[in-house]
Amino acid sequence: MPPVEAPADTGAVLTVSEVAVRFGGVAALSDVSLSVRPGTVTGLIGPNGAGKTTLFNVISGLQAPDRGTVHLFDTDVTSLKPHRRARIGLARTFQRLELFGTLSASDNVQVGLESGRKFWDLPRLRRLFPGRARRAAGDAGQPDVGGGRSAAACDQLLAGVGLEGSGAQQSSAMPTGSARMVELARALAIGPKLLLLDEPGSGLDESESTALGDLLVRLAADGMAVLLVEHDMELVMRICDHIYVLDFGDIIASGSPEEVRNDPMVQAAYLGEALPEPPSAPDGTGAGTVAGEEGRS
Amino acid sequence: MSNFLQYTIFGVMLGAGYAIAATGLVVTYTTSGVFNFAQGAVGMVAAFCYWELVAAHNVPVLLALVIILVVGASIAGALVERVLMRRLHGASAERPVMVTLGLLVILTGVATLVWSPTTERQVNNMVAGQFRLAGINIQYQEVLIIGVALAVAIALRALFYSTRTGYALRAVVDDPELLSMSGASPNRMSQYGWVLGFMMAALAGVLLAPTQTTGISIESFTLLVVNGYAAAIVGRLKNIPVTFAAAIAIGLAENYVVNYILPHLAQNLQPDITYALPMVFLFVALVTLPSVRLRAVGRLTTVRTPRVAGGYESLVAGAVFLVLVVVAAVVFNGTVVQGTTLLDLGGLVMTLGIVGLSLVLVTGYSGQVSLCQFSFMGIGAFVMGKVSGGGSVLGLILATAICAAIGALIALPTVRLRDLYLALATFAFADAVAQGFFNDGRIYGTGGVTIGRIVVPGLSFGGDRAEFILVSVFFLLSALLVLAIRRSLFGRRLVALNDSPAAYATVGLNIGVTKVTVFAIAAAMAGLAGALYGTVQGVVGTTDFDIFPGIIFVLFVTIWSIRTVSGAFLAAVTYVVLNQAYPNGIGLFAGAGIILIGRAAGGILGIEAIQFPLPWVKRTPAPTDAVAGARVGAVSAMEGGTSAAS
Numbered sequence: 001m002p003p004v005e006a007p008a009d010t011g012a013v014l015t016v017s018e019v020a021v022r023f024g025g026v027a028a029l030s031d032v033s034l035s036v037r038p039g040t041v042t043g044l045i046g047p048n049g050a051g052k053t054t055l056f057n058v059i060s061g062l063q064a065p066d067r068g069t070v071h072l073f074d075t076d077v078t079s080l081k082p083h084r085r086a087r088i089g090l091a092r093t094f095q096r097l098e099l100f101g102t103l104s105a106s107d108n109v110q111v112g113l114e115s116g117r118k119f120w121d122l123p124r125l126r127r128l129f130p131g132r133a134r135r136a137a138g139d140a141g142q143p144d145v146g147g148g149r150s151a152a153a154c155d156q157l158l159a160g161v162g163l164e165g166s167g168a169q170q171s172s173a174m175p176t177g178s179a180r181m182v183e184l185a186r187a188l189a190i191g192p193k194l195l196l197l198d199e200p201g202s203g204l205d206e207s208e209s210t211a212l213g214d215l216l217v218r219l220a221a222d223g224m225a226v227l228l229v230e231h232d233m234e235l236v237m238r239i240c241d242h243i244y245v246l247d248f249g250d251i252i253a254s255g256s257p258e259e260v261r262n263d264p265m266v267q268a269a270y271l272g273e274a275l276p277e278p279p280s281a282p283d284g285t286g287a288g289t290v291a292g293e294e295g296r297s
Numbered sequence: 298m299s300n301f302l303q304y305t306i307f308g309v310m311l312g313a314g315y316a317i318a319a320t321g322l323v324v325t326y327t328t329s330g331v332f333n334f335a336q337g338a339v340g341m342v343a344a345f346c347y348w349e350l351v352a353a354h355n356v357p358v359l360l361a362l363v364i365i366l367v368v369g370a371s372i373a374g375a376l377v378e379r380v381l382m383r384r385l386h387g388a389s390a391e392r393p394v395m396v397t398l399g400l401l402v403i404l405t406g407v408a409t410l411v412w413s414p415t416t417e418r419q420v421n422n423m424v425a426g427q428f429r430l431a432g433i434n435i436q437y438q439e440v441l442i443i444g445v446a447l448a449v450a451i452a453l454r455a456l457f458y459s460t461r462t463g464y465a466l467r468a469v470v471d472d473p474e475l476l477s478m479s480g481a482s483p484n485r486m487s488q489y490g491w492v493l494g495f496m497m498a499a500l501a502g503v504l505l506a507p508t509q510t511t512g513i514s515i516e517s518f519t520l521l522v523v524n525g526y527a528a529a530i531v532g533r534l535k536n537i538p539v540t541f542a543a544a545i546a547i548g549l550a551e552n553y554v555v556n557y558i559l560p561h562l563a564q565n566l567q568p569d570i571t572y573a574l575p576m577v578f579l580f581v582a583l584v585t586l587p588s589v590r591l592r593a594v595g596r597l598t599t600v601r602t603p604r605v606a607g608g609y610e611s612l613v614a615g616a617v618f619l620v621l622v623v624v625a626a627v628v629f630n631g632t633v634v635q636g637t638t639l640l641d642l643g644g645l646v647m648t649l650g651i652v653g654l655s656l657v658l659v660t661g662y663s664g665q666v667s668l669c670q671f672s673f674m675g676i677g678a679f680v681m682g683k684v685s686g687g688g689s690v691l692g693l694i695l696a697t698a699i700c701a702a703i704g705a706l707i708a709l710p711t712v713r714l715r716d717l718y719l720a721l722a723t724f725a726f727a728d729a730v731a732q733g734f735f736n737d738g739r740i741y742g743t744g745g746v747t748i749g750r751i752v753v754p755g756l757s758f759g760g761d762r763a764e765f766i767l768v769s770v771f772f773l774l775s776a777l778l779v780l781a782i783r784r785s786l787f788g789r790r791l792v793a794l795n796d797s798p799a800a801y802a803t804v805g806l807n808i809g810v811t812k813v814t815v816f817a818i819a820a821a822m823a824g825l826a827g828a829l830y831g832t833v834q835g836v837v838g839t840t841d842f843d844i845f846p847g848i849i850f851v852l853f854v855t856i857w858s859i860r861t862v863s864g865a866f867l868a869a870v871t872y873v874v875l876n877q878a879y880p881n882g883i884g885l886f887a888g889a890g891i892i893l894i895g896r897a898a899g900g901i902l903g904i905e906a907i908q909f910p911l912p913w914v915k916r917t918p919a920p921t922d923a924v925a926g927a928r929v930g931a932v933s934a935m936e937g938g939t940s941a942a943s
Contacts, residue, residue, distance in 0.1 A: 062802075083802045083805050094799070101796045101797075103789065103792055110789065187804070
């Protein structure tokens with residue numbers, strides 16, 4: 001039974017230590033600790049209002065914690081601004097879509113791809129008046145600034161999330177499922193080492209959801225660390241290497257999918273609803289680790 | 298000592314007046330999420346109505362107060378919410394700002410028509426007489442204002458924290474959907490907020506009117522409330538007790554500075570310092586505010602994005618434009634309209650067009666509202682006039698560079714904050730510069746600054762034709778620049794930042810740098826426009842760059858389309874034509890226009906029915922609310938999932 005990684009875990013991409021956030025009198029997170037290792041998909045599950053999105057906001061820098069620290073690799077990023085964290089290698093998507101709605105899907109990805117560039121970058125300047133051919137290839141008058149290599153990378157990313165040929169669409173006009181995939185492609189475009197996904201599966205049909213799972217597994221196999229918030233338990237149980245269960249701002253359990261599924265506290269949190277079986281899980285035997293016992297020691 | 302006490306009482310009284318207006322702003326903001334830029338104008342109209350009733354028609358004071366506060370202000374507030382503001386749900390973030398500015402110019406415009414600015418209107422104290430306490434004279438009016446302000450603050454606090462309606466009022470901005478689930482109507486709450494806000498603005502107006510020793514004037518009384526802005530900002534637009542305390546502190550500080558510091562300064566500096574005070578308070582308030590947290594709000598844009606012309610397309614269009622300019626220069630040379638040559642008017646259109654382009658960049662693309670582009674124009678014209686005798690190329694360059702630097706300085710303290718604060722800072726800056734700089738005869742000269750036409754060795758732009766062509770070329774270059782920026786990496790970032798600041802930061806882009814950069818570029822463009830405006834006019838004076846013309850121009854750009862080059866150009870044409878034909882009614886046109894346009898993000902040019910089809914452009918269907926609808930579906934599906942899980 002793998003223990004809850006302690007904050008001192010040296011190989012971890014992300015280490016969250018004893019983070020607490022209060023909104024007025026309500027504790028959104030109380031002493032949450034977790035860590036995410038490279039090359040794994042880590043799930044973060046829990047009922048609505050458990051604090052999952054708040055934790056994502058703390059990790060990505062949109063919410064300052066009242067207490068506790070966040071480390072990316074060995075760097076303490078607790079007081080760093082979101083864009084500094086992104087430059088270290090953190091990317092995220094949002095539960096409520098945060099697209100650049102006036103831009104096309106491919107422009108959304110381009111902004112991510114070129115986020116490392118200075119805008120006064122000289123080679124860019126000659127593209128301000130692109131040739132006829134390129135403009136004709138452009139869409140609905142939205143200029144194609146990228147050109148060349150980054151355009152290819154953009155197409156590749158969109159294809160990777162199943163959106164071949166949709167690059168020209170204005171992103172706010174896309175259905176939710178596709179819009180979520182644009183967000184994912186944009187997040188991938190910055191070349192992250194840690195990817196936070198906030199319910200990427202909602203709005204996807206079954207086959208899309210399966211494709212998403214396969215994609216995440218592939219990304220992890222390439223060495224990326226993925227932290228996944230998801231309500232689709234089938235998906236979570238199928239692809240996660242490790243799962244944390246958050247309830248009322250507290251990690252109540254963590255462990256492998258089968259351990260978590262059989263944890264009495266988790267079952268209580270989900271009011272007795274049976275969680276789906278992990279795909280190739282043997283009959284669940286051991287109880288999951290209760291974070292309260294080890295995580296905070 | 299008795300002097301000190303006297304100043305203190307007066308300062309507290311002044312602060313109490315600001316406090317009433319400021320808490321009104323806070324109430325409206327907390328309940329509707331809209332900062333009412335017309336707050337001062339509402340107070341001004343109330344003060345003039347009070348004068349009209351009491352001083353001109355001998356209506357008893359109490360009856361007049363009932364008519365103005367209980368009947369007039371509440372009905373006006375309810376109407377404004379119902380007719381103007383409620384339609385703006387889901388509009389782009391800058392639109393509520395624009396509509397309240399429209400209300401501001403309408404109210405000042407109507408007031409100017411009804412109450413001639415040349416008549417002096419002195420309002421007497423509501424309660425006459427005074428008493429002596431601790432060796433100083435205290436007027437009953439002062440006690441009245443302080444008492445009323447305290448009563449208002451206590452009553453509001455009680456309303457917000459001890460009643461059910463109060464809880465609903467506070468909840469409505471955070472989450473209207475959630476509020477409506479709890480049985481309260483967000484619209485109703487918003488309406489209460491507007492009614493209360495209007496009543497408090499009117500109350501502040503009638504109470505402060507007697508303190509204006511030289512009589513009430515439309516412009517200065519409307520802008521008196523800028524001090525209230527600073528107080529509301531210290532209270533972070535939500536905390537009534539802090540707002541109240543800040544207003545008192547500002548009233549005191551103002552009165553102490555006026556009485557203790559000013560007498561020690563050179564006589565000719567005194568008015569400038571007085572005018573600059575509200576601006577200083579506002580900037581101090583902005584700098585001391587804690588950074589606002591970036592919030593992921595799930596904002597979606599469902600408007601059609603205006604087409605951006607490609608590189609060759611804009612070059613071809615530019616060449617056609619240039620040909621038309623030359624033809625116009627030849628055909629209309631010597632034509633005079635109402636004492637001004639047509640080509641000079643055309644030159645004004647071109648220079649204002651450049652200002653419009655700067656607004657397209659800063660407000661249209663990046664979503665930040667700037668209300669001080671005319672101030673940059675004025676500074677640019679001033680620099681142009683002062684550098685090597687006016688009309689020099691060096692002057693043009695310096696005007697541009699200095700305005701860029703000032704622009705960056707103004708934007709810097711606000712980048713950490715919500716976009717509204719930039720609008721406020723630019724409003725205060727425009728006010729301070731207009732009052733303390735442009736209006737000052739010693740700086741601008743009693744007859745204004747003489748600039749003259751541009752002289753380049755070997756070339757003369759002395760004639761109207763050459764001058765018109767020159768400024769047209771500058772407009773054309775600016776337009777090509779703005780389009781090139783929009784097509785560039787930077788332009789895409791501006792639009793992205795406007796769409797979702799949270800996502801912008803989380804892909805690794807620095808919001809502050811982007812905002813300061815775009816604001817500085819826009820300021821530089823306005824400075825250049827001002828320098829050119831000076832060369833067209835020859836002499837620029839005190840009233841060219843006032844705050845109200847600046848606001849009216851922003852409204853015209855928004856009405857036509859703040860995201861397109863043609864919008865900027867048509868706004869300049871409209872402004873110059875109306876300013877020539879109806880100089881007194883131009884604000885009414887602008888106000889009515891912005892109200893009619895309402896939430897339509899693309900302005901007049903964005904309306905589908907009137908769009909001119911370009912044969913070489915493939916049209917895409919306008920985005921629908923597909924995502925929004927789908928999102929609601931997804932949310933309910935999620936909730937369904939949860940309830941199944943629980």
